[in-house]
Amino acid sequence: MRIFISADIEGVAGVVNAQQGTPGNPEYERARRLMTQEVNAAIAGAFDGGATYVLVNDSHGPMVNLIPEDMDPRAECIIGRPKPMNMTAGLDASFDAVFFTGYHSGAGRHGVLSHTVSGFAFQGIRINGIETAEATLYGAYAGSLGVPVALLTGDDRLAEQCHETFPGSVMVQVKTALGHRSARALSPEMARARIREGAAQAVRAIPGCTPYVIPPPCRLEVDLATVAMADLCGAVPGAERTGPRGIAFECPGITEAQQWIGVMATMCGTLR
Numbered sequence: 001m002r003i004f005i006s007a008d009i010e011g012v013a014g015v016v017n018a019q020q021g022t023p024g025n026p027e028y029e030r031a032r033r034l035m036t037q038e039v040n041a042a043i044a045g046a047f048d049g050g051a052t053y054v055l056v057n058d059s060h061g062p063m064v065n066l067i068p069e070d071m072d073p074r075a076e077c078i079i080g081r082p083k084p085m086n087m088t089a090g091l092d093a094s095f096d097a098v099f100f101t102g103y104h105s106g107a108g109r110h111g112v113l114s115h116t117v118s119g120f121a122f123q124g125i126r127i128n129g130i131e132t133a134e135a136t137l138y139g140a141y142a143g144s145l146g147v148p149v150a151l152l153t154g155d156d157r158l159a160e161q162c163h164e165t166f167p168g169s170v171m172v173q174v175k176t177a178l179g180h181r182s183a184r185a186l187s188p189e190m191a192r193a194r195i196r197e198g199a200a201q202a203v204r205a206i207p208g209c210t211p212y213v214i215p216p217p218c219r220l221e222v223d224l225a226t227v228a229m230a231d232l233c234g235a236v237p238g239a240e241r242t243g244p245r246g247i248a249f250e251c252p253g254i255t256e257a258q259q260w261i262g263v264m265a266t267m268c269g270t271l272r
């Protein structure tokens with residue numbers, strides 16, 4: 001049984017503000033330890049449940065957040081960026097299921113640190129008219145490979161937006177959002193215990209999980225944060241300007257839609 005874990009940081013118990021996800025301060029150093037420990041809990045649970053191989057992709061920001069020497073040695077890790085398919089780098093059809101740990105709700109949602117891919121660039125991302133979060137975007141990519149999402153961990157707003165998208169999946173809620181930068185959270189120790197238990201349960205539940213598929217082709221529509229960002233992205237061949245801050249691309253499938261999202265996020269980063 002092969003498990004792929006995509007690990008983000010905003011949905012970790014104890015993380016509530018952007019500073020905790022940004023390198024260069026003591027709060028980040030603490031947050032990355034908490035993230036590493038939650039991932040270890042998911043790895044341990046996966047093996048408890050019968051997994052034979054676990055690959056973890058560090059999926060937040062600089063993508064070198066997980067502390068290698070503290071990682072469960074049974075798992076392999078993908079670290080660094082840029083990398084193909086970003087938060088799902090390394091995923092292929094050989095995996096039996098995907099776990100999303102430390103995830104959060106999408107742009108515009110009233111959840112802890114809600115955003116989709118880039119909080120700086122995107123105010124909304126839709127595929128074929130469906131509002132997306134990172135879990136649904138990357139979950140749809142996994143689904144295109146025939147791989148279901150079996151576990152989600154994060155806040156109640158992640159649960160509300162994404163849990164039902166993945167039939168048969170296990171949701172471990174480690175905090176309840178009070179706002180974008182505040183939450184009522186489990187202690188890290190309790191969060192890890194629940195994640196370990198949830199991960200084991202998720203592996204056993206894989207036969208009942210259904211891959212989430214967005215049928216191709218995919219129309220990608222994004223609401224950018226500024227008009228200047230739309231000017232920049234609108235200059236890309238094939239881009240359709242749908243409004244002052246709106247850009248759309250007609251894509252053969254979810255893979256290409258994700259690739260355009262990555263290109264636009266990187267381009268918009270130059271306007272910071």
Ligand SMILES: [Zn+2]
Binds near residue numbers: 010134
């Ligand atoms: Zn994220």
